[in-house]
Amino acid sequence: MGKSLQVIENLSPGRNLDAYVQAVSAIPVLSVEEERSLAERLFYENDLEAARQLVMAHLRFVVHVAKTYAGYGLPLGDLVQEGNVGLMKAVKRFDPSVGVRLVSFAVHWIKAEMHEFILRNWRIVKVATTKAQRKLFFNLRSKKKGLSWMNDDEVNAIARDLDVDPHVVREMEGRMAASDTAFDAPVGDDDDKAYTAPAYSLEDHSADPAQQLENADWEQDSQRRLVQAMEHLDERSRDILAQRWLREEKATLHDLAAKYSVSAERIRQLEKSAMKKIKSAMLTA
Structure with missing residues (x-):
């Protein structure tokens, strides 16, 4: 694994994603015994080299999870970087005595970091702030049967499945369908168009x-x-x-x-x- 680790440390998913994915895919998957040994060295002896090997061996899994969020229109490399932060947090907190594989424990932390990144960057204005809104944001697309607006039956069915009120479903559908509008006039706009920007609607006291x-x-x-x-x-x-x-x-x-x-x-x-x-x-x- 040593050569693969040296290669991956010189790469970044934000700069060259293809080379990064190829490099992490070449890192061997740890056996149950190898993973337990490294986890015990980290947990009981604070062995940072063991932590590094655990992180490196699971970078391919972060890429796999990141690809499931490709539909939000954000750079895959950025999602991978956020997921790597979650992976490192999971490795730091992993207790080998629990008896589960690291990948099962880490998936929560990886997805949590990606969720936060998506919610911060998917729209200029936040589309999800409450727990119910966040739940809807990451489930509404898969629940919808088409690209058109949902009818009342579909709204009520999704509300029951996700245990939220129907009006919350309607509100989130509207937020996700909306597009961002710049507050100030875009650079280079002529005078006629510039005065249609929202900034010009404010009263000047x-x-x-x-x-x-x-x-x-x-x-x-x-x-x-x-x-x-x-x-x-x-x-x-x-x-x-x-x-x-x-x-x-x-x-x-x-x-x-x-x-x-x-x-x-x-x-x-x-x-x-x-x-x-x-x-x-x-x-x-």
Whole structure:
């Protein structure tokens, strides 16, 4: 197996999937005795080399599982990579004393990682957030008899099989049939088409003169309160706050510690105390 392991470590399913699949297919399948021996070395002795061999020997199974999710339109290489993460989690948690093969234990972890990846990337807007929605998402395609919208009998039958309400089935069918729409206008669109983008339907409150005046007054009042609050501080505290918060190039605690010949922790304490005084003074100003 050694040569095969060296080959596979130089490959990635995201870069060259065909070569990766060929390489993992060449790794020999472990016998029951070999698997148990490696699992015991990992479980009882924390043997990382045993863990690596267990992972490598089951990479072909991850590819097999990933192919069953090809219908979601996501890159197979990405699904394989996510499944490999699940496989590594399974190997880490595998207890050889339970008496089952690793592949039976790992399938849950592999599918879980792939499910999360699909739900994150299949649509810009999440199509499944609750447990019932996730269950529907991964079963609805296989349950549907055709590509057209389902009738009431089909909806009710699927709802019974999956133990969910019929309206949840209808909602998920609509989500899966919907397509993504860009919020902003696509780059290169002409002016006539650009203004049909959803972003242009938002109301712009920034042009309201009353709102602009209110914002300006609030900023002036805040600045006045800050100046008055700073006057209540001693010269050292004012300097610390100014150099830590009011300058483009902020001074570090160690810079100020060297300047005032104290520790960085003392500067932090002075800064914290000054901030509390500033907040209190601004509230009462």
